[in-house]
Amino acid sequence: MLTRKEYSIAQKRAAKMIAKSGIKITEEEKNRINVSDFGLSALDLEGGQILTFFNTERISTKIIALFPRQTLPEHWHPSIGDNPGKEEVIRVIEGTLYFYCPGEASMRFGKLPVNREMFYTARHEIVMLPGDQIMIKPGIVHWFQAGEGGAVIFSFSTCAKDLNDCFTNPNIVRTTKVK
Numbered sequence: 001m002l003t004r005k006e007y008s009i010a011q012k013r014a015a016k017m018i019a020k021s022g023i024k025i026t027e028e029e030k031n032r033i034n035v036s037d038f039g040l041s042a043l044d045l046e047g048g049q050i051l052t053f054f055n056t057e058r059i060s061t062k063i064i065a066l067f068p069r070q071t072l073p074e075h076w077h078p079s080i081g082d083n084p085g086k087e088e089v090i091r092v093i094e095g096t097l098y099f100y101c102p103g104e105a106s107m108r109f110g111k112l113p114v115n116r117e118m119f120y121t122a123r124h125e126i127v128m129l130p131g132d133q134i135m136i137k138p139g140i141v142h143w144f145q146a147g148e149g150g151a152v153i154f155s156f157s158t159c160a161k162d163l164n165d166c167f168t169n170p171n172i173v174r175t176t177k178v179k
């Protein structure tokens with residue numbers, strides 16, 4: 001749950017970060033940056049500010065602004081029926097991103113959200129800087145966290161059906177309530 005004011009402040013803050021990263025977006029786009037707290041009501045800790053440029057039946061591109069140390073919760077993109085699941089490429093535009101996927105535990109720089117450690121099972125750390133990108137196959141668990149200066153990243157993917165995403169934390173809901 002976010003108040004209307006919190007939502008608006010986060011949206012403006014994200015728009016500034018995106019502009020500073022050098023990506024031009026329109027006023028209309030600034031106003032539809034989606035602020036998501038994943039139903040956890042701790043936006044600065046776990047959440048994301050997501051602008052979808054387009055999402056067709058086949059391709060999608062989003063830009064995600066993460067505040068300093070803000071964590072996008074652990075999730076995966078499942079296969080559903082004939083759809084093999086979303087294949088996604090994350091590319092860093094600005095800032096440092098700590099990216100986690102299954103593999104040898106190597107966490108050094110990221111910080112697990114306090115009291116939510118059990119919902120972060122992927123502990124293989126990849127430190128990503130501007131220009132770095134990583135491909136995520138469908139079904140692979142992943143999460144990421146911005147460094148101290150925040151981060152702006154692209155998410156390129158096959159068709160995104162966000163409501164189908166699966167999260168490790170069962171308390172997560174994909175739609176953010178605004179009061």
Ligand code: ZN
Nearest residue numbers: 075077088142
């Ligand atoms: Zn993902």
